[in-house]
Amino acid sequence: MDLTKFIDGQKQLILDTYQDLHKLAEPSWEEEKTANYLKEKLLHAGFNIQTYEGHFGFIAEMKGIKKDVIAIRADMDALVQEVDGVVKPNHSCGHDAHSTMVLFTALALSKKKFTHTIRFIFQPAEEKAAGALKMMEEGALQDVKFLAGIHLRPAMEVSFGKAAPAILHGSTASIKGVIKGVPAHAARPEEGNNPLEAAAFLIQAIRQIRLNASDHFSIKITELNGGEASNSIPGTARFTLDLRAKSNETMEKLLKNAEHTIRKVAELTETMIEFNTDEYSPAAIRNLRAIELAEYAVEAVLGKENLEPACVSPGAEDFHFYTLKNPGLTATMIGLGCDLTPGLHHPNMKFNQDALMYGTKILSKMLVEADGQQW
Template sequence: MTSHRTNIDLQQQLLVWRRELHQFPELSGQEHQTTARLQDWLAQFGISSQQYGLTTGLVVDIGQGQPVVALRADLDALPIQEQSSHDHTSTVAGVMHACGHDLHTAVILGAAILLKQQEHNLSGRVRIIFQPAEENYSGAYAVLAQGILTDVDVIFGMHNEPNLALGHFATRQGAFYANVDKFNVLVKGKGAHAGRPHEGQDAIYIASQLVVALQAISSRRIDTLETCVVSVTQIHAGNTWNVLPATVSLEGTARTHSKATRQLVEQHFKQIAAGIASAYGVEIEIDWQHGPAAVINHPHWADFATTLAEQQGYQVQQADLHLGGEDFAAYLEQIPGAFVSIGSASSYGLHHPEFHGNEALIYPAAQYFAALAQAALWELHSNSGAPEQHLSKHHLSPNII
């Protein structure tokens, strides 16, 4: 009865903490108060934390020795003005948790507390990583630079999914989230009077040709069975109605799921731009920026996470390929693991000013990740994490379930 009462109290406490995080969001790399709150909340449950050289963010170890299983949550918010009407809206002008990282933090915070309660039953260590700066894709690289994953055997992470119903779970083997590339293009023509375009080199016309031509990359240059999206999202030029501007700037993104396709898209993009520049006798400058790589789930650990989710009562399904970016990919380039989706049943999508994920997902997901970490430790301890081994019911401690 005491344990049941404690779990009810924790369930309510996680909701309180999540709402506080939501009311006081912080941008990437600025999560100082979020970090301080987490330190205080963890300390209330006898959990010490370290920063391992990170400016913001925390790392917690629960248990002892090897093997080591890591769980990761992201902390940062977005530069978006919240438009929701609930009673815990953001108090910070122009900043909100429009991606649900407050939900993720509450889930993994809950998992840490549940694991601490069962620390004596762990077959190794669980490393909890409260990671800063996911939204600008720098946080995972900061964690790696500090050697925080050096002794970790497997890592798991999550994202809430607005298009999934509450109580639903999805992941997939192999590629999941996309390679993310950003491009900035400057078309350098020659300005002229709008009534005498022949005296100049119309940068707007040339940029328009480029935008149209770029769509041939996905439709005619890349295998139609491969994921490929090239989107121009900004065009800036001119400052009056009767002058052809000398320059036009374009900005956008390319999304793919394989390394080979990623390289081909960049190659074709630059070839097309060079061809158009040559045809019109202008200069086209391209700044191509590589963002995070695709999230590539390890087949064994994706299946492992799915099997446990089903045992924990989730409705499981195979996730569709996702075209969002996620710096969790950097971890999976170093060690095996799996990234999963937990249904948040929001009427509005991620990065929308009215996004409001269903916080009822928090406690069941905390229980799930606590059980997942314990089961993964047992798997690694018993079978050396061999891919041919599979999860069975006896791997799970009844105290976690």
């Protein structure tokens, strides 16, 4: 079967499927309707489906001659954000597009004979940086030798009609904490211990963090809440710190320095600060063999002139947990140019949906090529 002709013939169905998934838009861990929609089409195509207790992630698989697996991962969840004054689930990160392309890659390949087992991983809760970890816990990477992902890219990163063989995301984390002081009347501040003043001290202290690191990093406060009355010193203040680093090694150093700084501020201000690290996502780990496979697929579909270099992104993706936790895994995430504006996570994000066609072709071509290799 000619995969390109098959995918071209499915164009309207691909566009309709994207619209269906876009309208479903379910938050992390609540992707029930999305998963059921995808499973129905995959079951009809003859895939074996494995579901799990407690969440809506699943895998769809076709057995090959070998039990070694080549796989593609799609994320299913939507953001929860304000759109035109209403807070609701909204697909502004492209997960509906990713699920559409991976679904039609599976459908395009469903009648083809494979040497390796092919697996499609439909993952929940990427936006919580928790879905990849859960799918690994469930055994979704068992026997996987090659893993690919795909992500829409903003127009400023990759142009429409082009694709990058890897997205080199940095590492991100949040530190969320509560500063506990002593409440008092504002007329008698000496009787209290103002947690907001401790927070001000903390803000200045984190600005002084310096690391012995060659790559970029940042740490800044993004949330501070405390107090409800102008004449009262509050008892507590809540804060969030956003941490970013280009490499996992630098993030490890940054987290240690931040934790030391918080403890020191608590000591100096005689407050109690309780905190924890949240929403951690690792940086991408570049894999040359996977990148070469992606380059082959992009060139085959779009031409060599439309192959972009690896896309360096300040954002984050929990796809990189798969490689962090499995050092021997050959994996990459393709960056798909699609004229995406104004940007990812913007409530009015839009893109050229024709990119769904060539994204599906790239994934299909890459899986076929991966199947022909020794793992």
